[in-house]
Amino acid sequence: MDSPAQAGVIALDGRESRLDRNERIFQSLPPLASPEYLSLLKSATRDELPAGVLVRAYRQLVPSHAADATLERLVDRDGRHGYLAALRAAARRRTPRLGAYTADDLVSNTIGEIVATLGGAKGKIAESAWALYVQQCMEDAYRELVGRHGERLGSHAATWREPESDRSEPMSAESHLAALWQARVAPSRLEWLEHFVVLTFAQITDERMRAVALDLVSHTPMPVSSNDPKDPNTLTGRFGVTRYVIYRWQAAARALLYDALEAQDECEIDMSFLTFAA
Amino acid sequence: MGSMPDMNDVPDMSETAESAMVESGEAKLLFECKLEIEQAWMSGRDRGAVHRLAGAHPEVADELYEFFAFMVETHVGVSHQREVRRGSELTAVKTAKAAKPFLGLLRDATGESVQAIAAAMEVTADFLVDLSDNGRVLPAKAREELVRRARGMREIGEGEALGSFDVVSLRRAASRDTAYPVSNLTFKELVERSSLSPEQKRFWTGLG
Numbered sequence: 072m073d074s075p076a077q078a079g080v081i082a083l084d085g086r087e088s089r090l091d092r093n094e095r096i097f098q099s100l101p102p103l104a105s106p107e108y109l110s111l112l113k114s115a116t117r118d119e120l121p122a123g124v125l126v127r128a129y130r131q132l133v134p135s136h137a138a139d140a141t142l143e144r145l146v147d148r149d150g151r152h153g154y155l156a157a158l159r160a161a162a163r164r165r166t167p168r169l170g171a172y173t174a175d176d177l178v179s180n181t182i183g184e185i186v187a188t189l190g191g192a193k194g195k196i197a198e199s200a201w202a203l204y205v206q207q208c209m210e211d212a213y214r215e216l217v218g219r220h221g222e223r224l225g226s227h228a229a230t231w232r233e234p235e236s237d238r239s240e241p242m243s244a245e246s247h248l249a250a251l252w253q254a255r256v257a258p259s260r261l262e263w264l265e266h267f268v269v270l271t272f273a274q275i276t277d278e279r280m281r282a283v284a285l286d287l288v289s290h291t292p293m294p295v296s297s298n299d300p301k302d303p304n305t306l307t308g309r310f311g312v313t314r315y316v317i318y319r320w321q322a323a324a325r326a327l328l329y330d331a332l333e334a335q336d337e338c339e340i341d342m343s344f345l346t347f348a349a
Numbered sequence: 350m351g352s353m354p355d356m357n358d359v360p361d362m363s364e365t366a367e368s369a370m371v372e373s374g375e376a377k378l379l380f381e382c383k384l385e386i387e388q389a390w391m392s393g394r395d396r397g398a399v400h401r402l403a404g405a406h407p408e409v410a411d412e413l414y415e416f417f418a419f420m421v422e423t424h425v426g427v428s429h430q431r432e433v434r435r436g437s438e439l440t441a442v443k444t445a446k447a448a449k450p451f452l453g454l455l456r457d458a459t460g461e462s463v464q465a466i467a468a469a470m471e472v473t474a475d476f477l478v479d480l481s482d483n484g485r486v487l488p489a490k491a492r493e494e495l496v497r498r499a500r501g502m503r504e505i506g507e508g509e510a511l512g513s514f515d516v517v518s519l520r521r522a523a524s525r526d527t528a529y530p531v532s533n534l535t536f537k538e539l540v541e542r543s544s545l546s547p548e549q550k551r552f553w554t555g556l557g
Contacts, residue, residue, distance in 0.1 A: 319411070
């Protein structure tokens with residue numbers, strides 16, 4: 072039987088599904104609550120112990136030091152393993168800059184929601200849909216903070232979703248994606264990559280989002296915004312949305328491209344141009 | 350909506366769990382679409398579910414694509430990789446005098462000799478010294494493999510260890526009056542000139 076470490080390496084090389092990989096890693100774990108398991112919790116990388124595996128282990132453990140250690144690793148308070156990296160980013164976008172609370176408050180309350188529910192009925196879904204579970208916990212924590220209809224948000228607070236907040240957020244560097252891949256991808260791969268990107272983004276069903284995605288990888292990207300919100304030479308002016316919507320679409324495009332590149336086996340591509348973007 | 354997940358194929362889904370998380374009809378639709386997207390993606394059977402569901406429900410397409418990005422970030426950790434790399438670079442720049450190259454980091458963490466560390470990591474001592482001195486030529490996969498092996502010996506910070514491969518040149522550059530000459534050494538050459546066995550050389554060059 073593969074050790075969890077070996078299992079992680081094999082999974083990276085093969086086309087095994089993440090669900091199957093989680094199953095194999097779980098089956099190769101040392102006995103839960105054993106010293107070997109506790110040691111593994113300290114030393115394994117994230118690929119060797121995916122969130123779904125930890126959730127399943129936690130839900131099978133009786134209250135114990137091993138259960139606490141499993142949960143502690145999963146909620147990743149110091150951000151070492153990245154199980155909640157997307158939550159932290161989402162909280163930063165969600166939190167009102169002038170509100171009574173911070174992104175850390177939202178992350179902290181979301182972790183509290185996870186700790187409170189992971190072992191119960193609500194936590195069952197986390198084994199197979201960890202991202203959905205985390206997002207739902209964040210929504211619950213957010214409502215708890217601001218009220219169901221935002222009544223505790225404060226009249227002076229503004230979130231990234233609101234047009235009036237479209238002023239002081241730092242500009243995104245997403246527009247430079249094409250320049251990044253020019254610098255990082257081997258020249259012999261560029262033509263293949265450009266065709267691949269076009270085919271990948273062609274699947275996006277929303278016309279405006281598709282146009283923004285293609286602009287993201289254009290050699291002459293359009294500025295996201297300018298002082299004139301109706302400037303037709305900017306993405307915000309062209310599509311009539313705030314730049315935060317543009318950023319959201321760009322983030323989705325980047326995720327789609329990352330996922331498509333990871334799934335293909337036609338051509339070996341250095342994907343660091345995506346991990347360095349934004 | 351397109352085909353919803355067959356509940357018989359979704360052992361982790363339960364009505365109890367669902368009802369605990371959703372309330373309104375719209376929230377229920379979003380929840381079900383997101384669930385289908387993530388479980389299809391996790392099982393590898395339909396990576397394009399987000400496009401299909403966004404096409405079937407254009408009124409929530411924005412939320413579904415946003416969730417897809419959140420999901421990929423959560424499972425793949427693109428932003429986490431970015432933060433680790435940025436953190437490594439910042440740490441290397443800010444603490445260039447105090448930072449240690451990979452081997453120095455391991456010696457501090459373990460208190461072991463170079464030979465003992467190399468043996469524990471299943472490489473030769475000369476290879477370990479050479480790669481630590483020329484860390485910048487190491488490709489990402491080789492760095493990650495070395496850090497993985499090092500973490501098997503002793504608990505060390507992943508970001509700090511990954512960043513340690515960039516430390517040597519920074520320190521050398523800081524101590525010189527002129528720019529440090531650019532080395533043409535490649536990772537493959539570094540592997541080939543080591544005393545690793547042919548099998549080990551094949552493994553390491555395969556990471557290049």
